[in-house]
Amino acid sequence: MTSSGAFLHHLREALKKAPACLVTVQQTEGSTPRERGAWMAVAADAVVGTIGGGHVEFQAIAEARRRLAGGPGAAVLRYALGPSLGQCCGGVMHLRYEQVTQADAAALVARLTPRQVPVALFGGGHVGQALARVLAPLPFALTWIDSRDGVFPPDVAPGVACEHSDPVQAAVPGLAPGSRVLIMSFSHAEDLDVVAACLRRQRERGDLPFIGLIGSRSKWATFRHRLHERGFAEAELAQVTCPIGVPGIAGKAPEVIAVAVAAQLLQTLPPDGNERA
Structure with a gap:
């Protein structure tokens, strides 16, 4: 099983227990830790997948959980990977946030499965x-x-x-x-x-x-x-x-x-x- 396949399996299992917030790299500029299309799913007590680690992922997890708790926010947020984030990649990541449930599982797997x-x-x-x-x-x-x-x-x-x-x-x-x-x-x-x-x-x-x-x-x-x-x-x-x-x-x-x-x-x-x- 590929790493993506394992993540998708864990995503389906996590959605059986509770909704999650899917965080997807929608766009990148310059040097970034992950590429467009990378994703992670954040639940109240678990994280599946990764958008590259570091402080940007830490902030994205906190933002996703804030939204799961009912907080509002724009669909896409921009993160500059500079001193304010404690990172020196120098690039920019645009992250999309969307709440997903077990009803979305099949469509998510189809959408997130990369072509091998x-x-x-x-x-x-x-x-x-x-x-x-x-x-x-x-x-x-x-x-x-x-x-x-x-x-x-x-x-x-x-x-x-x-x-x-x-x-x-x-x-x-x-x-x-x-x-x-x-x-x-x-x-x-x-x-x-x-x-x-x-x-x-x-x-x-x-x-x-x-x-x-x-x-x-x-x-x-x-x-x-x-x-x-x-x-x-x-x-x-x-x-x-x-x-x-x-x-x-x-x-x-x-x-x-x-x-x-x-x-x-x-x-x-x-x-x-x-x-x-």
Whole structure:
């Protein structure tokens, strides 16, 4: 479950007990701790979600509870993140306040659920399993693909779609448009076939913004030669990232690689973290 999914679950549970005041970042200017669309729901004795913490959140919680107690106020308030708030971000947040009840729960979930960016992960080995765990709370919809039976663990996170495909590259044409692809199967031959399938799809549709292959520079040099032999041009090969992971992280433990790769995927998202359709 993503962090947003967990917050929405807690919101529904909180609204079963009492009304709340929903505080949403409607607009930002300059440097701010959260982006437009971030939210928190404030009840008399609980807070679900966050608009960035610090004194601005402290003031927003107090304002929300004042309204829950019957106090009036404009729908949107402006907060300058400067000395008067004890913060030095320098930006401005415009916060919208609205009271919500259990009757609003379904509509709120629909409205607040962010669009998740599709990720296709080829390979159920140690790094693949670490990546599946790291990606679970992030704004990605993960499809996990392997050619072997029984490779996926029994405790896969909710929302992760596990898919058996033999041959494994046969899954590539059916990937969701906009998928970020990560290739780390148990076999270099399978890896090569998946990369080739992704490049063929790029020729036809050009809708895979990131194709990442686990491995060393020497592995990629070998793959480049073999892909050239299959008829792929240099410009096409430039669409493949290998090695994967943000630079500067030297560790090779599966969990370390997973964090580095997840960070690289996050870099492919727009500034507010949520890709539009």
